[in-house]
Amino acid sequence: xxxxxxxxxxxxxxxxxxxxTKEHFxxxxxxxxxxxxxxxxxxxxxxxxxxxxxxxVADMEEIAADTNVALRSQTEQMKNTHxxxxxxxxxxxxxxxxxxxxxxxxxxxKMIMCMILVMVLLIV
Numbered sequence: 001x002x003x004x005x006x007x008x009x010x011x012x013x014x015x016x017x018x019x020x021t022k023e024h025f026x027x028x029x030x031x032x033x034x035x036x037x038x039x040x041x042x043x044x045x046x047x048x049x050x051x052x053x054x055x056x057v058a059d060m061e062e063i064a065a066d067t068n069v070a071l072r073s074q075t076e077q078m079k080n081t082h083x084x085x086x087x088x089x090x091x092x093x094x095x096x097x098x099x100x101x102x103x104x105x106x107x108x109x110k111m112i113m114c115m116i117l118v119m120v121l122l123i124v
Contacts, residue, residue, distance in 0.1 A: 004063070008056075 008059075
């Protein structure tokens with residue numbers, strides 16, 4: 001990512017640098033031929049800047065598409081993880097209920113054992 005950022009910053013600087021023109025061009029002091037040459041130079045610079053801008057846009061679209069794919073993948077992973085957590089929670093609820101049922105049975109069994117013991121003691 002840092003390399004991409006550095007490349008992007010370099011391309012932006014290049015794009016801005018291509019937009020600079022001759023500082024002191026005065027069409028009143030220039031000949032017709034010089035004015036035409038300056039116009040051609042400006043057109044070439046503009047075409048180059050436009051090509052660089054188009055490349056930047058294409059690169060940004062590619063990065064956006066890659067980011068979109070990564071986000072979709074992560075969203076799917078999160079959905080799967082959520083489903084797994086729900087399954088674990090359901091299993092824990094079922095296990096908790098089973099432990100409570102086993103506890104009730106043990107209490108009932110102890111009561112029966114105590115009753116049997118009392119009956120044996122009463123008989124003896």
